[in-house]
Amino acid sequence: MEWKWSAHGSRFAQASGILELMNDLGEAMASGDETLCMLGGGNPSPVPEMQACFREQWAALLARPEELDAVLGKYDTSQGSPAFIQALVDFLNERYDWGIGPENVGISNGSQTAFYYLFNLLGGEGKKILLPLSPEYIGYAEQGIDETLFKSVHGKLVETGPHQFKYHIDFEALEIGEDFAAMAVSRPTNPTGNVLTDEEVAQLSELAKAKGIPLMIDNAYGAPFPGILFRDVKPIWEPHIILSMSLSKLGLPGTRTGIVVADAPVIKLLSSVNAVVGLANGNVGQALVRPLLLSGELEGLCQKYIRPFYEEHSLQAGEWWHEALGESVPWMRHEAEGSMFHWVRFPGLPGGSRSLYQRLKKRGVLVIPGDAFFYGLDESPTEQSECIRVHTAMDPEKVKRGIGIIAEVVQEMYAEQ
Secondary structure, X not given: OOOOOOHHHHHHHOOOHHHHHHXXXXXXXXXXXXXXXXXXXXOOOOOHHHHHHHHHHHHHHHOOHHHHHHHHHOOOEOOEOHXXXXXHHHHHHHHHOOOOOHHXXXXXXXXXXXXXXXXXXXXXXOEEEEEEEEOOOHHHOOOOOOOOXXXXXXXXXXXXXXXXXXXXXXXXXXXXXXXXXXXXXXXXXXXXXXXXXXXHXXXXXXXXXXXXXXXXXXXOOOOOOOOOEOOOOOOOOOOOEEEEEEOHHHXXXXXXXXXXXXXXXXXXXXXXXXXXXXXXXXXXXXXHHHHHHHHOHHHHHHHHHHHHHHHXXXXXXXXXXXXXXXXXXXXXXXXXXXXXXXXXXXXXXXXXXXXXXXXXXXXXXXXXXHHHHOOOOOOXXXXXXXXXXXXXXXXXXXXXXXXXXXXXXXXXXXXXO
């Protein structure tokens, strides 16, 4: 049978960066090849202390059979577990004095799902979502029901040292017309590891407020949890800000638990969508993390174990880039300020990052070519075909070997010029 999809269905049927990523990772996992250097995905790394913590929480839940039966055998409300939401509200108010209530928090099937809902609830029909710092997260690129949903502004690239650079928001190029429904940023930014400064976020917030549109902040790697931040920054929230959080990078990606902190009408609408699309969300992640919120342990675990784990891996990988590449080819790396990735640029790379990606795949190294992170732009920037994203917190031996192979292949490509 020849299937005929709607315009909306065709958006999902076409090739996309996120689909290519997941397919490549799935095929690599299925191959069982232990020599593969899988440096392309975004799966959080196993932090031993967090794994032990969640095993303890699961054992404690098993010891409370009535609660366990409710977690596994009953739907929660479409907004989420009231007990978890109240614990989170108390936690956030105690630390940041936001003055939020349970009506300001909703749960979703992962934060990416929440963004899909919110992008299309706010934008479309001529209204766009403004991404003020490109490159931006690959998972947003195909989320618009309207394929022209996103308008991006290329970041201002500033060299900050030998083989080092950082993107800043180009506020002079940030024109917010009447056709914009919202602004959206990730902090830390996936793919670059960039962390917007408090001043940049405050300026975005004021611009959004003045235009009467929401500022959406994807805080999946940020503070207070999981805290994969190597800079001290202050989370902010106001009624015009939609802040998303996640339990994934705590070490619970399989529970698919996203959190949205927003004005009450936003949470009410999101809960309605949850009810229509899937009745309710998963209970397990909320049940495992709630005791850690109530005891006050969660933030300390992030600071003591999660941040040091990822920061140490990032610093070590930074040394390996210099050892492997030295001055052999043109290269530069974005300052690693958070998340679990390094964003590496090879100026003038012959054949481009897509060719590099294919060559590396044949050598048993999976990375993500940078072109998939540049979308919604009027013009393609030079570095669109010069960058790759590399996961630095995997098995150190494989990260080091993978970086070495990347260096070899890049050197070959420049030599063929």
